[in-house]
Amino acid sequence: METISPVESFSALAHPHRLAVFRLLMRAGPAGMNAGDIASELELAPSSLSFHTRWLAQAGLIEARRDGRHVVYRVNVEGTRALIRYLTEDCCAGHPDLCGFSDLAGAGESCAAPSARRLA
Amino acid sequence: METISPVESFSALAHPHRLAVFRLLMRAGPAGMNAGDIASELELAPSSLSFHTRWLAQAGLIEARRDGRHVVYRVNVEGTRALIRYLTEDCCAGHPDLCGFSDLAGAGESCAAPSARRLA
DNA sequence: AGATTGTTTCCATATTTATAGAATAGTGGA
């Protein structure tokens, strides 16, 4: 079983460009996107994109495969779920009642609880 | 409704000392812990602890209140939940099927799925 | 082989973040 430091995973998402790449790949789904398209979509220099994708891959949040001359990136589902699980379990372990996971399980309404603080 | 940048929140957790503080406060629960106890528990210089708690508070993950000469820190539940929700909803929005939130809602067995990759 | 396209690595530079000692500020007790 591989283990990845959660600090590494959080760091990977702790930069605007990397978070943007991750979100973009989330939307792209299993088909993924190649480096060039990501770079032009996000207006990043090729070397800069490479720097960030490497970091995300290292953190286990995305993965790369070569397809001809292209390198196609996509979300690493297992790694992503591991991060979510870490956050939720760490929370649970301390105080299950505080985090209210039942909210995450609901039919959908729970995700849009109107009074809750949202990140943006 | 306050909004906090998710990058800021991820950054807050993207450092070993800050993650340690957060975890410690999670375990401490609503009663929280004062700065000195946190510092000695984690073997951090006072000024260093202050640097990190400030960051966590700014990210909306912990909050401070004064109690006599002490400053007591505790987890900011709302902010923490907002971060979890951001991660899970962002994920969902892209590909609900990939993340399998049903796992997070289960009775507990799901959180300990044996084959899954874990962060450490 | 040579040319073309796509991507990464190397490099130098700039910026941000981290650390801890020393000084400062707030609180409560003698």
Added chain:
DNA sequence: TCCACTATTCTATAAATATGGAAACAATCT
């Protein structure tokens, strides 16, 4: 008021991260 205690802010220094141009590497096509 003066002193002890707690914690933060200031300051200087050290370390880690970010950026983009240029060179190198990889794959495909003619």
